Amino acid sequence: MANDELRILEVENCVSLVEIVAKDEVATEEVNTERIIFQSLTLLRLWNLPKLRCIYPGMLILKWPKLQKLDVLHCEVLRFFATEFQNSPDSHLEDRNSFPTDQQESVSLRKVTPHLENLCLGKEEAMMITQGKLQIDLQLGLVKLQRFDESDVFLFVFVSNEAVPQPSIEKIEVVDSAFEEIFPSQMPDINFPQILSQPKGLKLQNLPQLNYIGLEHNWMNPILENLETLYVWECECLTILIPSIVRIHKLNYLFTSSTASNLGVLKEMHVSNCQSIKEIFETEEGDGPNVHMIIFEQLQVLTLSSLPALENFYSGSSTLNFPSLKQVAVNVCYRMKFFCIDY
Structure with missing residues (x-):
């Protein structure tokens, strides 16, 4: 395919875009096969694409063996990767082309992007983690969370299913959001301490409503023991950090x-x-x-x-x-x- 040498793909602010690769741009003999497209892709950024449903609407299973950075923001109806349902011979063509996000089966990042290092997600995309649609089951250098509302709770992103392999995260960034606190005074009744005790770096940037980070709470001691760097920028309401x-x-x-x-x-x-x-x-x-x-x-x-x-x-x-x-x-x-x- 002509796009096999593509290394960087950035698509932003295209409000009517529905697909990245049109189905008729792929050779007919390849349509019904499992094939890696964008096999050299190392960076994929998709921002503000409210109608984007998929990368490719056909029956190709998307696997990106060289992808290192995935940055997705405000793509509310995007299916990250093809699923077994989408690619099933028993599924109808119209189902494949209009497959709703809330029916997407669980996708393992370890299987489709084994060399991913940086994962950047907005609120809508992070919801796929809590819904069990997206498994962050690999070692990541960075998880970046962006554009969350004041009604959101930071830790909901790390609600996990014990049956699903958990990620190893070296650094967490939270940017351009309306969180009022990061870590609450009481440890929430969710399974996340193992994940949050691993990062060595925490970056908070442009959080104008942030009142507390919460690292002073007793239950945060295991996290503090591994923390090497904390970077804070433009958080003018903070009182403790x-x-x-x-x-x-x-x-x-x-x-x-x-x-x-x-x-x-x-x-x-x-x-x-x-x-x-x-x-x-x-x-x-x-x-x-x-x-x-x-x-x-x-x-x-x-x-x-x-x-x-x-x-x-x-x-x-x-x-x-x-x-x-x-x-x-x-x-x-x-x-x-x-x-x-x-x-």
């Missing part, structure tokens, strides 16, 4: 001392352009003299920059220990008098 932090103007502090004690694998801490932060640690009740030692076992780089309200790093009485620290930079922190208070 863990670094790295960039341009968050309404914060008073970054995290509590008890939360910090769980950050044993944090390697870099960068805090900059946060206009209201007065201290990095918030002192908690019970932080009496010599209560405990807070150890950043693997922290190597600490940067504090353009923090006009910062008065100190920590005002409590616990001992801070940085055994691996190699580099410290403090710039434009004019009100900072003490790194910590000596009791």
